[in-house]
Amino acid sequence: MFNFEDKVVIVTGGARGIGFAIANSFAKNGATAIILDLNQDVIDDAVKKIDDAGNKAVGFVADVTNSESVKAIFKDIFKQFGKIDALINNAGITKDGLLMKMKESDWQMVIDVNLKGTFNCTQAVSRFMLKQRFGSILNIASVIGIMGNAGQSNYAASKGGVIAFTKSVAKEFAPRNVRVNSIAPGFIQTEMTEKLPKEVVDNYAKAIPLSRMGVAEDVADLCMFLASQKANYITGQTINVDGGLIM
Template sequence: MRLQGKVAIITGGANGIGLAACQRFAEEGASVMMADFDETAGTEQVAACKEKGYDVTFCQVNVVDRDSVARLVEETIARFGKIDVLINNAGITNDATLLKMDPADFQRVLDVNLTGVFNCTQAVVPKMIEAGAGKIINTSSVSGVYGNFGQTNYAATKAAVIGMTKTWAKEFGRKGINVNAVAPGFTATAMVKKMPEKVIDQMASAVSLQRLGKPEDIANAYLFLASNESDYVHGHVLHVDGGIMM
C-alpha cells in the first residue's frame, strides 16, 4: 500500500484522469477528497468507490472561487485531519484558432486552468508547511511544452503551470514540500472518445507507442509522485505521452 495513511485532494476528480487517480490512490491506501464542480458525477462516483471499500469523500468545488476552495480545505481537514497530497488536476478546454477565439473563452480557460491551480495551492500550502511535508502535483500538458494548433488559451495555461511548478519548487523545497508536474499527451478520456474515429486514429498514429494514453497511465504517474518513492524528485515535469514528442 504505497499511500497508506496519506490524505489526498484531487481536483477534477469526478471524471476522466481525476477519477482514475481517485480510484488508484484509494487502492493504495489513501484517504481521498474527490473535488469537482460536477456534483452529480461526484456523488455517484463516491458511492461507487465506497461500495469497493475505498475511503473517498466528495466535495463540490469551483476552483475559480476562493471561498469555495477555502471550504474544500476546511472540509478536508475536518474529515481527515491533514492534507499530504494536492493534485491540481481540474481543467477545461475551449479551443479555437487565434483569430476565431472569443476573448471570453480565452479568459474562461485561464480562470480554471491557471487561477484555479493558484487558488488551490495557496490554500493548501500553509497546512503542508505546518506539517513540514507535502506533495503538490500540477497537471500540465504536452500542449504547454510544444504548443498545439487551435489551443492558444489551453497551451498558455499549461505552459504557465510549468512555470509555477518550478517557482513553487524553489519556494517550498526548504519547507519539506515536493512540487512536480505531469504533462499528459493524448489521453482517451470521455471528451476525446466523442471525437470522430478517424481523428482518434490520426491522434494514435502520431504517438510512438501507437495508442492513446489511458487515464490510468496518468494516474500511475500521479501515484509515483505522491508516494515516498519520489521524495527526491522535485521541480520536475514528467511527460506521460507515449513518446509523441522526442
C-alpha cells in the same frame, strides 16, 4: 503496490476521467481520496464506486476558480482529517478555436480553470502543508503546454503556465519538504478527447511512437510514484506520459 494507508489526498476534477482514475488509484492503495468537482450527482457516483470497492472516498462540490470557496473547503478538509498529504490539481477544460476567432470569454475561462484554479488550490493547501512540513503537489499539465497546438492557444498558454508555476512553487516550498511536480499527459482516452473527430485521433496516433492513445490509469500510475516516498528527491519536474510523443 504503493502504501498510502492513512494518507489524505485531494483530487480536483476527481469525479471522472483522469481525475477519477487518480482518486481511485490512491484509494485502492489505502488513501482517503477527497474528490472536488462541480456536480454533486457525478461526485456521489464517483464516491460510491470507490466505496463499493471497499475503499475510502469523500466528495465536496467545489469550483476551483472560486478562491474564497476553495479556501473554505480546504480549511474544512484540514479540520476534518488533521492533515493533507497530497493535492492533485487535475481539474481542466478546453475551449478550442483558432486565435483569430477566439472569443475573449473562451480564452479567459480556460485560463481561469486550468491556471488560476491550480493557483487557488495550491495557495489554499500551502498554509497547511508548509506548517506540517510535508506534502506532495502534482499539477496535471499537458504536452500541449510544451509543444503548442493550432486551435488551442488558450489551453497551451494555461498548461505552459502550469509548468512554469510548478517550478517556481517547487523552489518556494522545497525548504519545507513540500514537493511540487507536473505531469504532462499526451492523448488520453477520456470524455475530453471523445469530442475530437476520428481523423484527428487517427492522425495523432500516427505521430505517437507507441501508436495508441493512453488510458487514464497511465497518468494515475505516475501520480502514485510521484506522491510516494519513492520520489522524495524529485521536485520541480514535468514528466510526460505520452507514448513517446515528445522526446
